Amino acid sequence: MNTINLQGRVALVTGAGRGIGAAIARSLAQAGALVVVNYLRNAQAAAQVEADCQQGGGGWAYQADASDAAAVHAMVQDVLKETGRIDVLVNNAFAPYRFNPEERQSFAELRWDDMQTQINGAVRSSFALCQAVLPAMRTRGQGSIINISSDLVQRPSVPYHDYTTAKAALEGMSRNLAQELGPLGVRVNCVAPGLVYPTDASRQTPEAVKDLLMAQTPMRRLTQPQDVAGAVLFLASDLSAMVTGQVLTVDGGLVMR
Numbered sequence: 742m743n744t745i746n747l748q749g750r751v752a753l754v755t756g757a758g759r760g761i762g763a764a765i766a767r768s769l770a771q772a773g774a775l776v777v778v779n780y781l782r783n784a785q786a787a788a789q790v791e792a793d794c795q796q797g798g799g800g801w802a803y804q805a806d807a808s809d810a811a812a813v814h815a816m817v818q819d820v821l822k823e824t825g826r827i828d829v830l831v832n833n834a835f836a837p838y839r840f841n842p843e844e845r846q847s848f849a850e851l852r853w854d855d856m857q858t859q860i861n862g863a864v865r866s867s868f869a870l871c872q873a874v875l876p877a878m879r880t881r882g883q884g885s886i887i888n889i890s891s892d893l894v895q896r897p898s899v900p901y902h903d904y905t906t907a908k909a910a911l912e913g914m915s916r917n918l919a920q921e922l923g924p925l926g927v928r929v930n931c932v933a934p935g936l937v938y939p940t941d942a943s944r945q946t947p948e949a950v951k952d953l954l955m956a957q958t959p960m961r962r963l964t965q966p967q968d969v970a971g972a973v974l975f976l977a978s979d980l981s982a983m984v985t986g987q988v989l990t991v992d993g994g995l996v997m998r
Contacts, residue, residue, distance in 0.1 A: 745978040748773030748798060751824045752977065753817070755779045755807040755870065756834030758787035760940040761889065764966035765831055765973045766790050770797035772974060774829065777820050778802045781834070807834040807866040810873075817873040826881060827874045829977045832888045835907075836862025840936060841945045842899045851902055859907035867911060871918060875927070882926040887976050888915050889969070890933040892992040898954065908933075912988055919986030928985040932972045935964045935992025960993030 752769045756762040758780030766776045767790065776794045780787035780802060787802040794800025801823075805816040820827055836858050846855065867888055878884030890912050893905040912931050919929040936943055936954055955961055972991045975981050990996045 745772045745974055745980060747829075747978060750774045750798075750828040751777070751820065751826050752829035752831065753777040753779065753820060753827055753870075753874070754831040754833060755866065756781070757831075758783045758790060758802075760942075761934070761937055761966045761969050762831075762833040763790045764970040765833060766800070767793050767797075768967070768970035768974050769829065769831075769977060770794035770800055772978070773798040774977075775799040775801070775824065777816075779805055779807060779816065779834070781806055807832075807870065808836075808861050810869040813866075813869040813873050817870075817877075821877055827877050828881075828884060830870055830874050830884070830886045831973055831977075832867040832870055832886070832911075834862070834866050835859070835889075838901075838904050838942050839945050840899070840901070840943050841947065842950055843947065844945075845899065845901055846903075848900070848902050856903045856906060859903040860910060863904075863907035863911045864914060867914065871929075875922075878922075878927045879925050884922075884927040885977050885981075886915075886918065886922075886927065886929045887973050888912075888929070888931045889973075890915075890931040890988060892933045892935045892990050892996045894933065894988075895990065895996045895998065898957075898995075899950070915988075916986050923985055928976075928981070930976045930981075930985060931988040932969060932976065933988050933990045933992070933996075934969045935990075935995050937966060937969060938963045940966065954995065958993040958995045962993060964992055
């Protein structure tokens with residue numbers, strides 16, 4: 742029976758100090774990977790994730806703004822200097838957002854700056870990271886890039902215009918990358934969770950909204966951070982060696998394709 746073994750590999754996970762990113766980092770480390778735990782502000786939380794990863798393949802907390810191309814380049818170069826490789830990139834960082842329908846802006850209320858903030862958080866950061874790691878992946882002739890999207894792209898249960906539009910653009914970029922990088926041995930995929938609870942972004946989601954989503958979901962529960970981590974672990978491993986350009990939806994069946 743095949744098992745996931747990432748021993749000897751290096752994974753860089755952005756926004757890994759908490760929530761989904763932290764769960765992903767821990768899972769990759771448990772499978773044997775050395776995980777670079779990128780974070781923006783909360784050094785204490787990132788240090789705890791780093792310590793948890795040390796129980797597996799290893800952990801290294803690294804502070805950098807994932808939307809700053811210069812900071813991203815410096816981080817990647819530091820990682821390559823210390824480890825000599827980056828095998829897995831997980832673009833999980835995004836601009837702060839609250840999934841509360843009662844506070845969302847209607848399309849008429851949106852400013853372009855609101856859209857740009859989310860595009861910068863989801864697409865600009867992933868763009869910078871992908872460009873930064875590509876030379877090393879090209880040299881080794883292998884790599885797995887995993888971008889975290891959302892099932893809202895396929896089923897906008899709540900019309901969060903700015904957030905969902907940014908994630909849709911991220912999926913488009915990912916498919917184009919998969920087409921270009923496949924001949925180089927580099928795979929690019931997305932994981933699209935449903936509403937993930939608990940996270941900072943979902944803590945203010947009203948109970949009535951969560952209940953409605955659960956009632957419409959075949960699995961009758963909300964997605965948890967560990968559910969997303971499991972999908973990422975699969976896409977990071979050799980078990981998905983022929984999977985690229987795909988969007989793996991992890992929402993208990995709310996979206997079926």
